[in-house]
Amino acid sequence: xxxxxxxxxxxxxxxxxxxxxxxxxxxxxxxxxxxxxxxxxxxxxxxxxxxxxxxxxxxxxxxxxxxxxxxxxxxxxxxxxxxxxxxxxxxxxxxxxxxxxxxxxxxxxxxxxxxxxxxxxxxxxxxxxxxxxxxxxxxxxxxxxxxxxxxxxxxxxxxxxxxxxxxxxxxxxxxxxxxxxxxxxxxxxxxxxxxxxxxxxxxx
Amino acid sequence: xxxxxxxxxxxxxxxxxxxxxxxxxxxxxxxxxxxxxxxxxxxxxxxxxxxxxxxxxxxxxxxxxxxxxxxxxxxxxxxxxxxxxxxxxxxxxxxxxxxxxxxxxxxxxxxxxxxxxxxxxxxxxxxxxxxxxxxxxxxxxxxxxxxxxxxxxxxxxxxxxxxxxxxxxxxxxxxxxxxxxxxxxxxxxxxxxxxxxxxxxxxxxxxxxxxxxxxxxxxxxxxxxxxxxxxxxxxxxxxxxxxxxxxxxxxxxxxxxxxxxxxxxxxxxxxxxxxxxxxxxxxxxxxxxxxxxxxxxxxxxxxxxxxxxxxxxxxxxxxxxxxxxxxxxxxxxxxxxxxxxxxxxxxxxxxxxxxxxxxxxxxxxxxxxxxxxxxxxxxxxxx
Numbered sequence: 228x229x230x231x232x233x234x235x236x237x238x239x240x241x242x243x244x245x246x247x248x249x250x251x252x253x254x255x256x257x258x259x260x261x262x263x264x265x266x267x268x269x270x271x272x273x274x275x276x277x278x279x280x281x282x283x284x285x286x287x288x289x290x291x292x293x294x295x296x297x298x299x300x301x302x303x304x305x306x307x308x309x310x311x312x313x314x315x316x317x318x319x320x321x322x323x324x325x326x327x328x329x330x331x332x333x334x335x336x337x338x339x340x341x342x343x344x345x346x347x348x349x350x351x352x353x354x355x356x357x358x359x360x361x362x363x364x365x366x367x368x369x370x371x372x373x374x375x376x377x378x379x380x381x382x383x384x385x386x387x388x389x390x391x392x393x394x395x396x397x398x399x400x401x402x403x404x405x406x407x408x409x410x411x412x413x414x415x416x417x418x419x420x421x422x423x424x425x426x427x428x429x430x431x
Numbered sequence: 432x433x434x435x436x437x438x439x440x441x442x443x444x445x446x447x448x449x450x451x452x453x454x455x456x457x458x459x460x461x462x463x464x465x466x467x468x469x470x471x472x473x474x475x476x477x478x479x480x481x482x483x484x485x486x487x488x489x490x491x492x493x494x495x496x497x498x499x500x501x502x503x504x505x506x507x508x509x510x511x512x513x514x515x516x517x518x519x520x521x522x523x524x525x526x527x528x529x530x531x532x533x534x535x536x537x538x539x540x541x542x543x544x545x546x547x548x549x550x551x552x553x554x555x556x557x558x559x560x561x562x563x564x565x566x567x568x569x570x571x572x573x574x575x576x577x578x579x580x581x582x583x584x585x586x587x588x589x590x591x592x593x594x595x596x597x598x599x600x601x602x603x604x605x606x607x608x609x610x611x612x613x614x615x616x617x618x619x620x621x622x623x624x625x626x627x628x629x630x631x632x633x634x635x636x637x638x639x640x641x642x643x644x645x646x647x648x649x650x651x652x653x654x655x656x657x658x659x660x661x662x663x664x665x666x667x668x669x670x671x672x673x674x675x676x677x678x679x680x681x682x683x684x685x686x687x688x689x690x691x692x693x694x695x696x697x698x699x700x701x702x703x704x705x706x707x708x709x710x711x712x713x714x715x716x717x718x719x720x721x722x723x724x725x726x727x728x729x730x731x732x733x734x735x736x737x738x739x740x741x742x743x744x745x746x747x748x749x750x751x752x753x754x755x756x757x758x759x760x761x762x763x764x765x766x767x768x769x770x771x772x773x774x775x776x777x778x779x780x781x782x783x784x785x786x787x788x789x790x791x792x793x794x795x796x797x798x799x800x801x802x803x804x805x806x807x808x809x810x811x812x813x814x
Contacts, residue, residue, distance in 0.1 A: 280766075286778065289792070294802070294803075296803045299774075300772070309763075310766060
């Protein structure tokens with residue numbers, strides 16, 4: 228959906244939460260890298276009985292996590308995850324975090340080291356409406372990418388197909404690769420039809 | 432004018448203990464007294480108790496005032512009080528002056544019953560573990576079986592960590608701020624400079640200066656000056672003082688030219704008038720000796736294994752005395768033990784001193800954490 232405002236999405240009501248939760252085993256130990264206000268982790272704790280740990284760099288979001296009773300560590304993902312031992316979590320989440328990082332590949336490799344499995348999601352830049360907008364000569368401002376080109380916190384954009392390539396480079400075993408659009412899973416032509424990409428992987 | 436504390440005037444109390452306190456050194460402290468101050472009210476089972484541990488220069492007087500004088504506000508008055516991050520409408524907060532200190536508890540200035548003279552340099556070296564054991568006896572007497580939280584910054588944070596390790600069943604939450612799992616060589620070096628300044632002051636008299644009617648003020652002042660430098664960041668000093676001159680021009684001598692010199696001398700002077708030299712030696716030694724990992728071959732993860740509390744750790748970006756990396760070591764060890772831990776690395780220009788200031792994100796984080804403790808423990812608001 229196109230929008231001309233640059234209001235960030237209300238992460239709390241992210242329809243992807245249910246889709247992600249369905250792929251996180253009950254009672255598992257979950258690490259969310261770039262956990263934002265902790266809403267997803269609180270959901271996984273309350274709905275799936277998970278023990279949860281967040282990592283976040285933004286101090287306001289850190290406080291929001293504490294208010295939700297979600298344990299959070301203020302760490303810079305660019306510095307790697309030296310804090311965490313190999314395979315110390317059942318599931319590692321990277322939800323909208325990768326585009327904000329300079330060292331994308333390094334962060335993904337670290338996530339795969341620390342977690343037995345992982346779920347990655349981000350705005351898919353190959354979504355057809357974005358393609359149309361770019362074809363008209365303008366960068367898109369959408370619900371998933373709600374920023375102007377000059378004020379976006381994202382350092383990079385990626386497509387569903389691009390990530391599949393990076394996952395292969397990093398030796399990840401991809402179990403599921405699909406799209407999410409308007410809160411629904413998109414399994415046919417996700418690179419074209421879905422505004423968000425989602426990958427479920429385990430460490431090679 | 433500093434505003435008065437929301438807590439109003441306080442009255443410390445004194446507790447006498449007849450049973451000797453066994454110390455880590457192998458010695459023991461015979462009958463002793465501790466000064467205690469409390470804020471708020473205990474609930475029926477005292478499950479709302481929070482112990483606040485003091486650092487080097489502070490005392491049991493955590494919050495509130497004496498005699499309506501704003502200048503007597505407690506050292507953590509911005510943190511503890513009604514409506515503060517540690518809300519005394521909800522929590523029963525306890526401050527204890529540690530043995531060996533100089534604010535009323537038994538220490539080097541007290542009379543050694545064996546000799547009828549002040550203890551002076553013969554006061555036994557006490558450690559963080561000894562303090563925690565002494566504090567535990569105070570809690571016994573107050574009817575506190577389990578702390579909702581133990582909390583402290585710097586040397587106080589070390590005591591909070593020690594509590595979590597030494598009495599895990601008595602600590603629900605551990606809040607350790609601007610602290611470290613042990614002192615670095617650089618830290619010990621600063622402490623040693625401070626101690627040498629005191630010990631080599633001719634007025635020190637081997638620690639028995641009380642009998643000579645003097646105080647090693649020069650040495651104490653120098654110790655404080657060195658310490659003070661390490662509590663501030665380079666940036667904070669630059670922005671507060673820069674190269675500003677006190678009289679607008681160079682004096683071409685060795686008296687005070689720069690504002691920073693004037694400030695440090697003033698701090699040293701002030702401190703040497705109120706603090707005991709032997710206490711300064713003891714407290715810096717307690718800092719040096721704290722190293723829970725030492726008993727486990729340097730393995731901090733093993734040292735923290737007995738701890739069952741949930742943890743909040745916080746550090747400050749410009750604190751080079753207890754740098755963020757030292758707090759991260761603790762976080763790493765807690766994670767390796769699969770403990771529940773939150774960690775905030777607070778952006779602040781104020782160096783180590785930041786832990787005493789009301790940096791917004793810092794206090795927001797502590798407030799949110801204490802709200803969650805209240806929720807965890809189903810504490811009622813006393814209002």
